[in-house]
Amino acid sequence: MLSYAREINDNLSLGVTGKYLTTDMTNILKGQGYGYSITPGVLIHITHYKLPITIGFKIDELINQQSWGTGTVEKVPPKLRLGFAYKMLNPGLFQILRNGYAAEVAAGYEWSKEGLSVRVGYSEGITAGAGFETGHTKVDYAYVSQRDLSKDNVHRISLTGKW
Numbered sequence: 565m566l567s568y569a570r571e572i573n574d575n576l577s578l579g580v581t582g583k584y585l586t587t588d589m590t591n592i593l594k595g596q597g598y599g600y601s602i603t604p605g606v607l608i609h610i611t612h613y614k615l616p617i618t619i620g621f622k623i624d625e626l627i628n629q630q631s632w633g634t635g636t637v638e639k640v641p642p643k644l645r646l647g648f649a650y651k652m653l654n655p656g657l658f659q660i661l662r663n664g665y666a667a668e669v670a671a672g673y674e675w676s677k678e679g680l681s682v683r684v685g686y687s688e689g690i691t692a693g694a695g696f697e698t699g700h701t702k703v704d705y706a707y708v709s710q711r712d713l714s715k716d717n718v719h720r721i722s723l724t725g726k727w
Contacts, residue, residue, distance in 0.1 A: 569605075577607040579622075585630055594633030601628035616651035700726045 569579030581603045589595030605622030624643040631637050672685025681695040681704075689709030696703050702724040709717050 575609050575611060577609075579605045579607075581605070587630070597630050597632040597638075599628065599630030599638075601625045618649040618651075620647045620649070621645060702726065 565581060565583045567579060567581040569577055571577045583601045583603075585597070585599040585601065587595075587597040601624075603622055603624050604626060605620065607618055607620045610617040610619065622645050624645060625640050626642045628642075629637060629639055670685060670687030672683060672687075672691065674681055674683045676682075676695075679697045681693075681697070683691075683693040683695075683706075685691040687708075691706065691708050693704060693706035695705070704720075704722045704724070706720040706722075707717060708720065
């Protein structure tokens with residue numbers, strides 16, 4: 565996955581993420597697949613009346629394709645995700661997200677200070693995480709309960725470079 569974002573002005577930021585997809589279902593004949601997806605996004609910062617509100621949206625899989633060893637080519641329908649964030653005192657962030665085909669609500673809270681962040685939330689299960697940022701580098705860890713995909717929980721680690 566590779567992402568790029570740019571602040572256009574104090575009120576608007578644009579971004580895009582490109583993903584290379586690969587799947588290998590072991591012990592299944594022709595169960596290998598590869599593909600790509602592109603997801604654009606927008607952040608709008610509301611500055612009127614000094615409201616610390618950000619509205620964001622993205623369209624997951626706007627352009628996508630997955631080709632399988634059987635010759636089948638899959639395309640998934642794009643999925644609109646809409647989010648709101650309210651920046652609270654000392655510096656906290658509360659988010660409410662709504663997305664998908666059927667409405668789905670998630671909520672989370674992030675506390676950050678001097679480059680360290682701690683997060684907790686709920687989205688079809690408990691989520692939690694932590695991050696550390698220094699200079700142009702950021703490292704994040706996330707714990708996600710994903711019962712739909714696995715009986716095990718998911719742990720994600722990401723490294724971000726900013727320039």
